[in-house]
Amino acid sequence: xxxxxxxxxxxxxxxxxxxxxxxxxxxxxxxxxxxxxxxxxxxxxxxxxxxxxxxxxxxxxxxxxxxxxxxxxxxxxxxxxxxxxxxxxxxxxxxxxxxxxxxxxxxxxxxxxxxxxxxxxxxxxxxxxxxxxxxxxxxxxxxxxxxxxxxxxxxxxxxxxxxxxxxxxxxx
Amino acid sequence: xxxxxxxxxxxxxxxxxxxxxxxxxxxxxxxxxxxxxxxxxxxxxxxxxxxxxxxxxxxxxxxxxxxxxxxxxxxxxxxxxxxxxxxxxxxxxxxxxxxxxxxxxxxxxxxxxxxxxxxxxxxxxxxxxxxxxxxxxxxxxxx
Numbered sequence: 001x002x003x004x005x006x007x008x009x010x011x012x013x014x015x016x017x018x019x020x021x022x023x024x025x026x027x028x029x030x031x032x033x034x035x036x037x038x039x040x041x042x043x044x045x046x047x048x049x050x051x052x053x054x055x056x057x058x059x060x061x062x063x064x065x066x067x068x069x070x071x072x073x074x075x076x077x078x079x080x081x082x083x084x085x086x087x088x089x090x091x092x093x094x095x096x097x098x099x100x101x102x103x104x105x106x107x108x109x110x111x112x113x114x115x116x117x118x119x120x121x122x123x124x125x126x127x128x129x130x131x132x133x134x135x136x137x138x139x140x141x142x143x144x145x146x147x148x149x150x151x152x153x154x155x156x157x158x159x160x161x162x163x164x165x166x167x168x169x170x171x172x
Numbered sequence: 173x174x175x176x177x178x179x180x181x182x183x184x185x186x187x188x189x190x191x192x193x194x195x196x197x198x199x200x201x202x203x204x205x206x207x208x209x210x211x212x213x214x215x216x217x218x219x220x221x222x223x224x225x226x227x228x229x230x231x232x233x234x235x236x237x238x239x240x241x242x243x244x245x246x247x248x249x250x251x252x253x254x255x256x257x258x259x260x261x262x263x264x265x266x267x268x269x270x271x272x273x274x275x276x277x278x279x280x281x282x283x284x285x286x287x288x289x290x291x292x293x294x295x296x297x298x299x300x301x302x303x304x305x306x307x308x309x310x311x312x313x314x315x
Contacts, residue, residue, distance in 0.1 A: 024207075024209065120315065121211045123212065126210050138220065
């Protein structure tokens with residue numbers, strides 16, 4: 001439950017970045033970011049696949065799928081004009097993936113608290129299971145692995161030739 | 173016969189419920205809500221209240237498992253948690269300001285068949301002005 005579900009307060013060891021997708025403002029732990037790229041550096045898709053990804057980014061010799069999503073976290077068929085950056089994220093499965101975003105900034109030197117959402121709000125696949133609170137605002141805290149599952153990242157990797165060792169190196 | 177107070181909450185033109193007098197703590201008009209994507213359609217928002225983050229439940233949406241949307245009024249409620257027996261706080265979406273009423277024990281009745289849809293959230297109801305009003309268990313709504 002939210003009442004008594006405070007995970008931590010004023011916790012400074014981990015740092016967070018705020019990113020926007022249309023009207024949605026989310027946060028992600030900086031430890032779980034692989035890199036942030038300009039959308040201009042994305043590669044066109046080399047091979048057709050059923051994953052729903054729109055583009056790829058080559059990093060450490062592996063192709064990382066890049067997805068376009070809206071502020072309901074639904075897949076898009078093209079990148080809206082407002083998407084200017086690409087957030088490459090690590091995942092527990094060792095298969096990095098990216099999402100196109102509008103803006104990204106760091107949360108610096110402010111007091112935060114993180115609150116777990118109650119179970120009755122969530123599905124098994126819900127990628128936001130906590131809310132980060134600052135003095136004035138809320139941000140959904142993204143769980144990378146749940147988001148990867150929601151976006152079917154595995155389907156992309158099942159149809160590409162990235163090797164396991166390359167994936168482990170890229171996700172480190 | 174003993175009387176007690178309750179809040180009458182009109183959810184829609186057809187749906188009116190009641191909750192205990194002490195369960196509704198605060199009413200907020202034009203609340204500042206944050207929407208969470210990819211969660212249950214009847215509970216998609218959270219609100220900040222007294223430095224807590226509370227889920228906002230749309231009870232009509234819960235009843236019909238639908239996305240009803242959100243109105244401009246939210247009620248902060250308190251209920252006793254089933255397992256821990258602690259007081260929990262949450263919010264419910266209100267379409268209008270609730271009305272405080274007095275309920276006499278002699279008006280208590282069983283849930284009639286047309287209101288059986290409320291059974292998961294209500295065991296009892298009462299008669300008021302020729303209407304039958306289910307009394308909602310907030311424990312069951314937020315479980």
